[in-house]
Amino acid sequence: MTTNALARQPLDPDQLHAIDAWWRAANYLSVGQIYLRANPLLHEPLKLEHVKRMQLGHWGTTPGQNFIYAHLNRVIRQHDLDMFYISGPGHGGPAVVANAYLDGTYSEVYPEIGQDEAGLQRLFKQFSFPGGIPSHASPECPGSLHEGGELGYSLSHAFGAVFDNPELIAACVVGDGEAETGPLATAWHSNKFLDPVGDGAVLPILHLNGYKIANPTVLARISREELEQLLRGYGWTPYFVQGSDPQLMHQAMAATLDAVVAQIRQIRDDARLRGVATRPRWPMIVLDSPKGWTGPKVVDGKPNEGTFRAHQVPISVSESSPPEHLHQLEAWLRSYRPQELFDQHGRLKAELIALAPVGTRRMSANPHTNGGLLLQDLCMPDYRDHAVDVPQPGVSGIGDTRVLGPFLREVIRLNAQQRNFRVFGPDETVSNGLAAVFEATNRQWQAATAPNDEFLAPQGRVLEMLSEHQCEGWLEGYLLTGRHGLFNCYEAFIHIVDSMFNQHAKWLKMTAAIPWRRPLASLNYLLASHVWRQDHNGFTHQDPGFIDHVVNKKAEIVRVYLPPDANCLLSVMDHCLRSRHYVNVVIAGKHPAPQWLAMDAAQRHCSQGIGIWPWASSDEHGEPDVVMACAGDVPTLETLAAVSILRRYLPELKLRVVNVVDLMKLQSPSEHPHGLEDDDFDQLFTRDKPVIFAFHGYPTLIHRLTYRRTNHDNLHVHGYKEEGTITTAFDMTVLNALDRFHLVIDVINRVPQLGEQAAHLKQRLQDKLLQHKQYIDENGQDLPEIRHWMWNAPDAGTLG
Structure with missing residues (x-):
């Protein structure tokens, strides 16, 4: 016209x-x-x-x-x-x-x-x-x-x-x-x-x-x-x-x-x-x-x-x-x-x-x-109402994001009148375990509908389009004009918006220094379907590198959280949705997984961001021989499985288990406001003992965050090494040496006093890795002792 x-x-x-x-x-x-x-x-x-x-x-x-x-x-x-x-x-x-x-x-x-x-x-x-x-x-x-x-x-x-x-x-x-x-x-x-x-x-x-x-x-x-x-x-x-x-x-x-x-x-x-x-x-x-x-x-x-x-x-x-x-x-x-x-x-x-x-x-x-x-606080439900019952560490869970879903459903319900909260995602809200939100809302959609469509309506609190760019851009525009939101995405494909994240983080950094600009609600990412549970989709879907990209930005802006279980995820997400002027990256799994902490303990642990798990450790009466550190849900599982083996076969070994929820705790306070003081870091990780660190992402990031620490030379990180394929869930960890068997072998190699007494155990672990490979090639699933392992089971830690 x-x-x-x-x-x-x-x-x-x-x-x-x-x-x-x-x-x-x-x-x-x-x-x-x-x-x-x-x-x-x-x-x-x-x-x-x-x-x-x-x-x-x-x-x-x-x-x-x-x-x-x-x-x-x-x-x-x-x-x-x-x-x-x-x-x-x-x-x-x-x-x-x-x-x-x-x-x-x-x-x-x-x-x-x-x-x-x-x-x-x-x-x-x-x-x-x-x-x-x-x-x-x-x-x-x-x-x-x-x-x-x-x-x-x-x-x-x-x-x-x-x-x-x-x-x-x-x-x-x-x-x-x-x-x-x-x-x-x-x-x-x-x-x-x-x-x-x-x-x-x-x-x-x-x-x-x-x-x-x-x-x-x-x-x-x-x-x-x-x-x-x-x-x-x-x-x-x-x-x-x-x-x-x-x-x-x-x-x-x-x-x-x-x-x-x-x-x-x-x-x-x-x-x-x-x-x-x-x-x-x-x-x-x-x-x-x-x-x-x-x-x-x-x-x-x-x-x-x-x-x-x-x-x-x-x-x-x-x-x-x-x-x-x-x-x-x-x-x-x-x-x-x-x-x-x-x-x-x-x-x-x-x-x-x-x-x-x-x-x-x-x-x-x-x-x-x-x-x-224009920003108003969200009306928030009590996240503790959605807690998983954890009478003892290691109980089975339905999947951490599936526990989070009902909490987000209530966030949507409580803010229905204010219309100031939305969930954005590239057709992955259900896939990422958040289907419960559709009990309270629909996907907003103005195009044609067909009888078999689900959750489509002219109005809704969920916006999905198979373009990470649009989800990111919509959410940024929503936040920039004074509202709140959450972007849920497959971890491997969040890289598509790397550059958009850059620009938004820079905007937050600059506006924080401009007096007449007012703080915004944080940009919150929930990355699910993550690297360690993309065994069925294969190598293309396996990439945890967004964390590395995020931590390049100014420390006063970025936060990275790796909750080990559902209760920790609830606590972390409640904090992120209430926060202002940050970019929060939360990585969580959607598959059934063990639950470690009751809600009160999870709340304390997440508030501290890092801490010793005494119930998993054996060093309460002295300095540890080795520190078993972990960050992420699968690394935590494999670390505790490794600890169970060590405690069964090397009972004299003094172990300390340290779990990291807030990744930025690893930096010094001069580099990040969440960083631990050197004395506090040394108390957790010691000044001279080997640290076997199981990490969700690329190992070099942990070294980068800790290179100034006293005990950095004794830090040995297991993480994603760009090895993957269509395989089993446990084999993904084996391919990258993050599994329990490789972790135990590393302990044996790093603790000098073990000497010959651990030689037979090391041989059994190497044999177990061969058995694992033969079993999955023949049966297409992991060994029963892997699939059914539980922390508190009588046979936890046995090698069959």
């Missing part, structure tokens, strides 16, 4: 002049940010000393974003909309800063950057300058919702923001380069999950300006017919605004936005007032404008505006550049006629100030862009 500006001209001459003036002012401020350090209003001829020594920034997308922002301001005022702005091509940072300054929010947040000439000079100089602000949309800019340095997540963030925000409209500018990324290309399908009754609306604005850094964009080089068919195929109603003449484009954009707002209201009224249940075709806009619009047409004899050359800094100005570059920059700046826009003191003229929405209707001041302002 193309808006014909000649047929519909909704702007009267005064409105047209005012919007164009705002646009020129935003463009002027944008160019000033990239280039100027002095003479911000050009009260004197431009000189080299007025120009930054290094010019950084991205001009190409900026004028189009300024154009969009100016027109959104008009419809917000005219229709009293609750709307905010997401800059998908966030490298166009000058645009979001310029508009936040023009509408006054920037100076309110940063009073030193006032609405005068001195404030303008500070605004210009700080941009991409040491001690200043980044060149991308960033946490420092009011109104920014996410870091703009990486492309692809704008649309999924927009949808996450409007879930459960029925009056909110997220105006999401999608760059045509960004549209080539996998996450963005998939995000168009988010409209199949948006409930027009209980959710807000997303207005995508595809900014079709033709080029990336050095190449044309795909969507700009296909026919209009093909592009329209593509967008309609995604389920949208596209409106096209195309051209370069400012006067015609202003009228076309105004008419289009009026039509789009009317269509959004019609969809809402149909659903909310008239009960229309069919999935709507939401409107979107395609803005086809030149890259670097209003910038230099030609630089050094080569076309600039409308080409890839306009992407970053169109003109280089320095002592070594041609003198005409300085004159061309001055002519470019003066083409916006700043004397018509700002008074003699540098303040935006009153008639232009009046264009901006007021108060929190300003997109740069919308409280949803500083979600901590």
Whole structure:
């Protein structure tokens, strides 16, 4: 659908002049940010000393974003909309800063950057300058919702923001380069999950300006017919605004936005007032404008505006550049006629100030862009009500996440009225053992349904799409706008969002240091179907490396928890859902597994994060001969099975069992706020005794976390060694030397005083490993003594 500006001209001459003036002012401020350090209003001829020594920034997308922002301001005022702005091509940072300054929010947040000439000079100089602000949309800019340095997540963030925000409209500018990324290309399908009754609306604005850094964009080089068919195929109603003449484009954009707002209201009224249940075709806009619009047409004899050359800094100005570059920059700046826009003191003229929405209707001041302002605590059930009865260590369990499921079900029920908690996952909520949540809610789904579908409804607290990118992006948008959530995923495939996690962790780190930003609910990952129980799916599903990736981020942001059983998982998850401004990674199993701690003991253990298990140890009357440490549910099982063998066959050996729930306890407090003091660490692990550490992930991570500790040289870590296949559950541990037999052999090798008395035991263990291999190859399952092993059984620890 193309808006014909000649047929519909909704702007009267005064409105047209005012919007164009705002646009020129935003463009002027944008160019000033990239280039100027002095003479911000050009009260004197431009000189080299007025120009930054290094010019950084991205001009190409900026004028189009300024154009969009100016027109959104008009419809917000005219229709009293609750709307905010997401800059998908966030490298166009000058645009979001310029508009936040023009509408006054920037100076309110940063009073030193006032609405005068001195404030303008500070605004210009700080941009991409040491001690200043980044060149991308960033946490420092009011109104920014996410870091703009990486492309692809704008649309999924927009949808996450409007879930459960029925009056909110997220105006999401999608760059045509960004549209080539996998996450963005998939995000168009988010409209199949948006409930027009209980959710807000997303207005995508595809900014079709033709080029990336050095190449044309795909969507700009296909026919209009093909592009329209593509967008309609995604389920949208596209409106096209195309051209370069400012006067015609202003009228076309105004008419289009009026039509789009009317269509959004019609969809809402149909659903909310008239009960229309069919999935709507939401409107979107395609803005086809030149890259670097209003910038230099030609630089050094080569076309600039409308080409890839306009992407970053169109003109280089320095002592070594041609003198005409300085004159061309001055002519470019003066083409916006700043004397018509700002008074003699540098303040935006009153008639232009009046264009901006007021108060929190300003997109740069919308409280949803500083979600901590809106954040309310979850109503939490008592997790102890869901405790597993553990009369003695080692009782059988149904699967730790299957115990967690009813707890999450109650979280959903208790927050049903507030509508501020959701579970996100890539079609894995049932598979990961959380099916109990569907006793309280459904999967939200707006597309067609069939009789055999389960738990699909127009409204629900669970959002599932087989795209980790979308689940992550939706959840981030939900959290960034002041709500709570949980992302459950297979451990091996959470790597798909490594880069998205990076950006969110960086956002949390930066916003924690910005006084006017308020803390957000934590980003919580529950990783189930983990490496040690992916025996049936094989090598492709076996990768615990997300932990390594996470611990690279700032210590004040990241937390990693490895609860050994269901009661510990309940305690940990209760803590994570209550926490603020962290990324919490929780790894837990879904398969039947032994339960070790009663709830009171689990609560104490998780509060400490690490501790000795006296009931499994045999060193209570002296220093241990060896420390058996473990982190993770399967490593804990194999460690205790190894301990049972050692206690049966080497009863004089003094053993200490140390279990780690909070992985960051292993670091020193100088490296992580949860870290143990050296004296406390030494008391647990000794200063000179061998430590056999069974770890859920890659062994090198434990060495990395503990390399400064006194006894590090005696630390011997067993973990995942990138060995796997389709096999049995126990054989997965054998392949990686994490099994009980390898652990006992390592103890024999590391404890010098055992000597010859352990030689026969070591031989029996090696024979047992051969027996195991022969048995599984013939029977397709583990040895009975493995499958039926129990800690407290009379024959626990026997080798058959």
